[in-house]
Amino acid sequence: MAQDAPTIQDALSVVQEVYGAFGRGDIPAILGKLTPDVVWAVEGREGDYPTFGVRHGPAGALAFFQAMGDVEDVTAFEPKAFHPSGDTCVVQGRIGMTLKNNGKALDYDWVHIFTVRDGMVAGFKELYDTAQVVEAYRS
Incomplete structure (x- = not known):
């Protein structure tokens, strides 16, 4: 019996859970919602800021969250609009x-692109104005 194709709602639900x-x-x-081969990517040149780069597997995603916790105190986090399409949710x-x-304060918009496979996150990509973050980090 063939498995049903994922619906837009499936991807949206997974992303909202995350x-x-x-x-x-x-x-x-979060780590429990990741596939073993997840690709976790943040745009930006590796070495310019601790969260930039591509990481693999749940251990790589954990390293991202650890780096984030080491360098940032998040004061606001607001997903504003969800755009699901098939196995992708932007x-x-x-x-x-x-x-x-x-102690520099930053406030900026971002875009996250999730790929969902079998009810799990198989890919994550974060895009934002990386130059602003690097400039603040280095000053």
């Missing part, structure tokens, strides 16, 4: 944070 867990600070719940939002190394 954001709910992030809002609760429940990183283990999310627009904003974040406010204070950098731990120098």
